[in-house]
Amino acid sequence: MILFNHFNFNVLNLEKSIDFYKKALGLQIVREKSASDGSFKLVYLGDGKSDFTLELTWLQERKDPYNLGDEEFHLAFTTDDMDHLHKIHEDMGCICFENPDMGIYFINDPDGYWIEIVPAK
Numbered sequence: 001m002i003l004f005n006h007f008n009f010n011v012l013n014l015e016k017s018i019d020f021y022k023k024a025l026g027l028q029i030v031r032e033k034s035a036s037d038g039s040f041k042l043v044y045l046g047d048g049k050s051d052f053t054l055e056l057t058w059l060q061e062r063k064d065p066y067n068l069g070d071e072e073f074h075l076a077f078t079t080d081d082m083d084h085l086h087k088i089h090e091d092m093g094c095i096c097f098e099n100p101d102m103g104i105y106f107i108n109d110p111d112g113y114w115i116e117i118v119p120a121k
Contacts, residue, residue, distance in 0.1 A: 076116035
């Protein structure tokens with residue numbers, strides 16, 4: 001048997017990213033790992049319901065923004081309260097694309113990664 005475990009985003013400002021994911025999606029830190037020399041830190045965020053985690057990787061020497069290409073990849077979350085979550089994201093100013101015909105929208109995290117918000121069916 002094979003199960004999903006985690007997905008990774010590399011981030012420039014770890015605290016800013018953690019704060020964003022807490023506010024925007026209610027994710028909480030479930031595990032952390034730091035290099036003994038301080039060269040990197042991994043923070044795993046979870047939703048408290050599934051075992052799947054989002055790994056945020058911070059590299060001490062990285063100073064330049066990551067090149068995300070054409071952003072043809074994204075991470076998706078399902079919600080049973082689309083209107084409430086949309087209002088939170090609207091207030092945060094992080095909605096970057098909406099498709100009302102499909103009933104979905106996307107938000108940008110501080111590093112420019114796209115996150116799709118999908119209504120529960």
